[in-house]
Amino acid sequence: MANVCAMCGRGTTSANNVSHSNRKTKRTMKINMQSKKIAGVKAKVCAKCIKTKNK
Numbered sequence: 271m272a273n274v275c276a277m278c279g280r281g282t283t284s285a286n287n288v289s290h291s292n293r294k295t296k297r298t299m300k301i302n303m304q305s306k307k308i309a310g311v312k313a314k315v316c317a318k319c320i321k322t323k324n325k
């Protein structure tokens with residue numbers, strides 16, 4: 271699966287684009303994915319998980 275965090279399982283979600291005339295159209299919200307080595311293995315994790323891991 272693309273764009274799914276290896277640690278928390280979060281992926282893309284859907285949301286609305288809202289224009290100035292308040293018309294709403296669907297959009298996808300991607301999460302902030304970064305590739306990082308975890309225990310010597312490269313994995314795709316989100317920026318939130320990297321933050322909490324370093325604490």
Ligand SMILES: [Zn+2]
Nearest residue numbers: 275278316319
């Ligand atoms: Zn994550």
